Amino acid sequence: MEKKSTYEQLRPLLRPATVAVIGASRSPEKIGYQVLKNLLDGGYPPDKVFPINPKATQILGLKCYPSVKDVPVPVDLAVIVVPARIVPIVLKDCAKKKVKAVAIISAGFKEVGNVEAELELVKIARSAGMRLLGPNIVGVCDTVEGVNASFCQGLPLKGEIAFITQSGALAIGLVGWTVLKKIGLSDLVSIGNKADVNEIDLMEFFAEDPYTKVITIYLEGTDDGRRFLEVAKKVTKCKPVIVLKAGKTERTVAAIKSHTGSLAGSDIAYDAAFKQSGVLRASNFIELFNWAVALAKAPLPRGENVIIITNGGGAGVMATDAASEYGLKLMDIPRDLAEKLRKFMPPFGSTLNPVDLTGMATREWYEGALRVALEDHRVDAVVVLYCHTAITSPLDIADGLITAYKATGARKPVVAAFIGGIECEKAYQKLTKAGIPAYASPEEAVSALGAIYQYARYLRKPKRTYPTIKVDRERVAKLIYGALKEGRRALSPAEAAEVALAYGIPVPEKPLAKSEEEAVVISNRLGYPVVLEVESPQIIHKTEVGGIKLNIKDAEGVRKAYREILESVRKLAPEATIKGVIVRKMIPQGKEVIVGMHRDPVFGPVIMFGAGGILVELMKDVSFRIAPVSMEDAEEMMKETKVYALLKGFRGESESDIESVKEVILRVSKLALDFPEISDIDVNPLFTYEKGKGCIAVDVKIMMQR
């Protein structure tokens, strides 16, 4: 038998044809009553609802069954609201009845430490091929089939936004809030303890669901970072995903652990994962839904040219500030377009961007200006601002805008902010419905268009490429397993350098010369100037015994230095065993950067690039990606830092060898993926030279986990 897709598996959960309520109750104060009542109140056909309660014959006018097994028709979804200890029993009944999916509202499992009991539920469900949502959930609200299988008092409004939430309390609150704000949802799913179905499965479902245009998630933590990343990458290719990820600080992470028991990956890793998979990260739920509405309603822009049209200079200024904050590019309006716009403003209006129609602007001017802007092939998106004036009606202005938007084919995103009272509120609801997402403030409108751009730019990104990297894996395996066998958690500097070399990360060669002649041969090969240092297990502070000579410029100097070192060391440390003299090339000062890796418990290897050195450590000028890092990721992460400008040639300096740094990033990424034993890699400083002259890792540190 072919394995069903996640979409097929979850259909009975989210679009059920029949629903049984196990634990349905006659007492109105009980959740078992509320869930049943909510189902009926939500408009779900009563003949498809089956209350299960061995002690009742009828509830709310419906025939009651002692067990789900007694229901005369197949059951798609069983909602379970019985006490925790009864759940496994009724779950087994569901298995026998071949119920397709269960939603367990009952609490008292992992969230109170009852891990075993929860695993038992999963076992029962899996063996029967049932998908299981919960336990410890508020329920599921599906506005498509009108299923309110939850104890949320009402269904959300119909809409195209799916909302998945790891917080149940938030679910109920946000149903009310979205109704108040006239924001429609396709579904609201509380995922509770995520014993089986989690946000990743639901992303897969909603990606294929024809009723959902935008997927939103309130997330405290995912349990499988790498699957999250893979699935999110696929889903965002067809639908936007917006996540509100809470838990940025240590205290927050502690709070999350205490109330959901979730694995806490670092916020940095989440941020990197979202970036790499095109997931938009909202910073609060108002922003989350503002963005979702925009992405559900507006088309995507084809280019970067944004125009702001306003009737108030102040609002225009606010939007301009916000545009810079949210990464919108305000276009310089070409003269011919400016002339066309001139028709819709008084002589003291402005055709700079923001285009200021002034407080005299009428419906006709707004309509005309928007139409002219949208008809111009150089304009890609428009922000329309309107402050309620004494001479205009907001609904009238809205009509004008909608007319212009539709007349030009509704092909470019237009967002609006209407500043005013109740009439403006009505106007922006009308606008949003018509495809022009509209808000109460310029910043919200600009932020929403910013989200549209963020998504559009992600979709336009070049395909990721992962070049084949040749490495000497066996050599590294030997070093790492050797060290682990010795019970060490860190490689020695020499071992780390050898690992780096084996993975093609340039490190200074440090060959040992055992004679004056050999020192000269090596020096000639390495190139001058060179450094000579004595190699002796007994000597730690080489300088104190005259064991180091710097900046040696020729063969003659090498001979002299070799002799002087031996002489001095023999004199000052007569007891030391001299193994020879290390010869190394003087490393010229390069631009200092850092490449690093830390293995995140949720996402695996997180690769870091940034400015190196002590001062910049304070500055925290760094960027992150989850391995494997592609060529394009490496380039993007470098560009996210400020030190990139230095590498590109700040203040007339020549460009550094950026390609060689990119190469090091890819090789560190590969090293981390090849050896799960490695917990941390630190290439710092990585000296970077002029273009074509490469880079060199002055210091490499490698730590292992047990």
Place this chain on the structure above:
Amino acid sequence: MEKKSTYEQLRPLLRPATVAVIGASRSPEKIGYQVLKNLLDGGYPPDKVFPINPKATQILGLKCYPSVKDVPVPVDLAVIVVPARIVPIVLKDCAKKKVKAVAIISAGFKEVGNVEAELELVKIARSAGMRLLGPNIVGVCDTVEGVNASFCQGLPLKGEIAFITQSGALAIGLVGWTVLKKIGLSDLVSIGNKADVNEIDLMEFFAEDPYTKVITIYLEGTDDGRRFLEVAKKVTKCKPVIVLKAGKTERTVAAIKSHTGSLAGSDIAYDAAFKQSGVLRASNFIELFNWAVALAKAPLPRGENVIIITNGGGAGVMATDAASEYGLKLMDIPRDLAEKLRKFMPPFGSTLNPVDLTGMATREWYEGALRVALEDHRVDAVVVLYCHTAITSPLDIADGLITAYKATGARKPVVAAFIGGIECEKAYQKLTKAGIPAYASPEEAVSALGAIYQYARYLRKPKRTYPTIKVDRERVAKLIYGALKEGRRALSPAEAAEVALAYGIPVPEKPLAKSEEEAVVISNRLGYPVVLEVESPQIIHKTEVGGIKLNIKDAEGVRKAYREILESVRKLAPEATIKGVIVRKMIPQGKEVIVGMHRDPVFGPVIMFGAGGILVELMKDVSFRIAPVSMEDAEEMMKETKVYALLKGFRGESESDIESVKEVILRVSKLALDFPEISDIDVNPLFTYEKGKGCIAVDVKIMMQR
């Protein structure tokens, strides 16, 4: 006669006993009609309103007068709505009538280039002792006396927030918006072109106005930065001032110039001025009013210990993230308090901070937990979060919170976020009224408490001290006037060093030796190692002619270097006049910082401190203050940078001489204040050494303005 205070002068404008409307009209579509109607609709006594129109005898049931001079009683405020060219004529009538204040709604002055006409208005008003608001305004709304002297369709709700706006369009829009949001205002004042009365005067008025608790301003630019700073410093001592300052980017500044003709000071200078005067800077109007409501309603906290109480883990997590963003310090809850809180939650609730009462929380639990928290002397402020649940009513929860708040004396700030629909909206309006500012999202509540803390911390700051600084002012005057006389806009490096020395900023001494013997004497005095460099007006690249010798370690070396330099220069640059050889001590590498000054057109000298060097220039790790900089300002500005951690001794390094850097900041501040001719000062790098060893300015640049 004693000069009236600003408060006395502006009382007739903002709390008028009688109002004349000059240009009152019978045509409902005219502003002259609307203003009159609005006055009456707003509830202002009709017998105190006097329409002026030579062509009418009666408007809206009121007797009409041909001129303001004909009004039989004294006129406090004349609102002028006649065409621009008539304004001076009626203004002269006002002067004759001894009208106390005028508000000129009419446009067509400076904003369209008519600068002269506007100056003429000011002249007329000043000579008659009338204060003048406008021109080009929407008007004034005063909810205290019920004066709607504007073309805003209605009055705002009564309240304690004064709103001053430089954007007229925003005024009308925000009246509607504040009514919708149930936010009350004491006044809304549109300041238009600010020919006479500006935001500074109004700040002074509202500081004394008993009906206003919080002053809010939408500001695009002030014309007198230094007066703004002085007045704001005084006003914030008694009332919070919140400013929404638009115009952060170049494009925004251009937009502002184009529509208000305001002088554009740099955003950096505004930011510094706000910081120094305790003005809170909001980033959008929603935040502005959220903060204003909080500051109008809640008491100030006495300490930093904040507790979050929630019924949903998710909301708690969001608030915790926000707390870190808005600078709130969540307290570690002491065991005895935790025990008391335990009574108001199920066993799986949490007494960590956030305190999680869980979804089972009732009115009694909320009330009990809040009361226990407020009664504890260690707790200074509380954030209460509530997600609407199936088992509770938001209004009920609100009542519980209000009861606890009042029972404990309403002495500590409590803010709340109620997440849900229409019932929550009602609940948070009730809460706000009762002194618990409440919002729709955790972030808004935390941000509001953050604003309360920002203000409270400002009030607690130590008094500013300005130590007397001894300098040689005449020596500097000679150098600067000398250079200006020669038409130069920059001092030479030697001159700049001399200025620095005269103002006590340590620079390396660079005495000139005219003989080998003299070079030795100087070197002995400075201490070794020293550097010798040839001084010749013809020689620019000293190295190329062998004109520099570094790292000279003793007198013998000095003699040898002196001879070699002369020999080499004579040979390689035979035509050059050799003035002698400069002797300077080798400057040891210190921690690099920068101290600078740029003279802002609006605020005057802006002093900068930050990390020095090329890399950190990319990082822009800098902070700013308006001169004069106090000891405390200098300290605070240093602490705002990341490089401060380096100076304090990062990673076990010893602490640097922070006091000496502070001293340089104060001295640069004084230099800038003493010489308005100086446009820019750049002390970079300033090498800073170990504590007690001072700092030294390696390079000093001084530029002048004409």
